[in-house]
Amino acid sequence: xxxxxxxxxxxxxxxxxxxxxxxxxxxxxxxxxxxxxxxxxxxxxxxxxxxxxxxxxxxxxxxxxxxxxxxxxxxxxxxxxxxxxxxxxxxxxxxxxxxxxxxxxxxxxxxxxxxxxxxxxxxxxxxxxxxxxxxxxxxxxxxxxxxxxxxxxxxxxxxxxxxxxxxxxxxxxxxxxxxxxxxxxxxxxxxxxxxxxxxxxxxxxxxxxxxxxxxxxxxxxxxxxxxxxxxxxxxxxxxxxxxxxxxxxxxxx
Numbered sequence: 001x002x003x004x005x006x007x008x009x010x011x012x013x014x015x016x017x018x019x020x021x022x023x024x025x026x027x028x029x030x031x032x033x034x035x036x037x038x039x040x041x042x043x044x045x046x047x048x049x050x051x052x053x054x055x056x057x058x059x060x061x062x063x064x065x066x067x068x069x070x071x072x073x074x075x076x077x078x079x080x081x082x083x084x085x086x087x088x089x090x091x092x093x094x095x096x097x098x099x100x101x102x103x104x105x106x107x108x109x110x111x112x113x114x115x116x117x118x119x120x121x122x123x124x125x126x127x128x129x130x131x132x133x134x135x136x137x138x139x140x141x142x143x144x145x146x147x148x149x150x151x152x153x154x155x156x157x158x159x160x161x162x163x164x165x166x167x168x169x170x171x172x173x174x175x176x177x178x179x180x181x182x183x184x185x186x187x188x189x190x191x192x193x194x195x196x197x198x199x200x201x202x203x204x205x206x207x208x209x210x211x212x213x214x215x216x217x218x219x220x221x222x223x224x225x226x227x228x229x230x231x232x233x234x235x236x237x238x239x240x241x242x243x244x245x246x247x248x249x250x251x252x253x
Contacts, residue, residue: 005035006042007051007070011093017048018111019094019166023084025056025248027102028065030212035069037105044112053102054088056248062102079240079248082175082183089166089174098163103212106161110208114163117203124195125164126203127188132213138221139213145224149235154185155192160209164191180243182234215246 008016020038024031035051042049053066055075066073076087085099096114100106110128117123132139162184172190175183192202216223224230233242 005039005069006046007035007039007049008047009050009070009072011047011050013093015047016050016092016094017045018042018050018096018098018114019089019092020049020051020098020100021085021088021092022051022053022071022100022102023056023081023088024053024058024062024066024102026058026060026062028061030103030214031062031065033105034100034102035065035071037108038100038111039069040108041106041111043108045115049111050092050094052088052091054084056084079244080177080180081247082177082179086174086177089169092166095166096163097166097169098161100161100209101211103214104160105210107208107210110161110205113205113208117205118163118165122201123203124168124198124200125162125191126201126205127163128161128205128208130160130207130209130211132216133210134213136216136221138225139216142216142222142224145228146231146234149231150182150185153235154182154189160184160211161205162187162191163205168194179237180240181246182237186237 022034038051051069051071053071053073055063055066055073057077063073072091074087074091076084078084089097096118098114117126168191172194176186179186188202195202220226230242233239
């Protein structure tokens with residue numbers, strides 16, 4: 001843990017610039033690195049960043065780690081990432097909302113980039129691209145097997161981290177709680193459409209994150225070639241069994 005975390009809590013709404021929302025189900029092996037990366041990115045914004053960790057059915061040290069970093073914590077029982085993220089957003093006091101997964105690390109300039117994009121008044125918000133912590137030909141193939149069909153359905157892909165003003169998050173009603181998978185692509189599509197109505201663009205911050213390969217480590221780098229049914233599950237977005245395996249059960253942690 002950093003000797004002095006820049007995260008704040010229990011302050012008036014107007015004093016918070018960024019609210020960073022993290023869904024977390026038994027993330028003791030990853031959350032610390034995620035929070036350290038946010039702490040570095042928050043250094044130019046002293047006393048302006050809150051981190052909200054939504055504790056989803058945690059039975060490990062996730063809550064302890066979150067509290068050691070002065071995070072706002074909320075317990076949640078849903079097996080639905082949209083509901084989990086929206087629950088975190090409901091507590092947010094910041095002007096700008098950012099969502100990030102617990103096994104992802106943001107780069108140290110990300111918050112500054114988000115502020116710059118939004119301050120330009122050209123962007124409604126957006127997403128981030130970046131790198132896996134390791135790469136292989138199998139990961140590339142598996143990723144493309146999922147990305148290409150989602151591109152046809154949603155028009156583009158931006159995953160891992162999303163950012164926008166809180167007012168715009170609520171204008172599009174947050175994440176779609178009827179979707180159990182690919183809710184991030186759906187959110188991005190609706191945010192882009194909302195931006196177009198307001199004469200603004202959807203932005204993608206390049207090289208803004210590093211994400212873990214834990215599911216590839218567990219299921220194998222060629223997982224989507226071996227299990228094409230998962231691609232259909234992502235496209236449909238409402239398969240609870242597939243969603244449980246992908247996100248909510250513990251075998252890949």
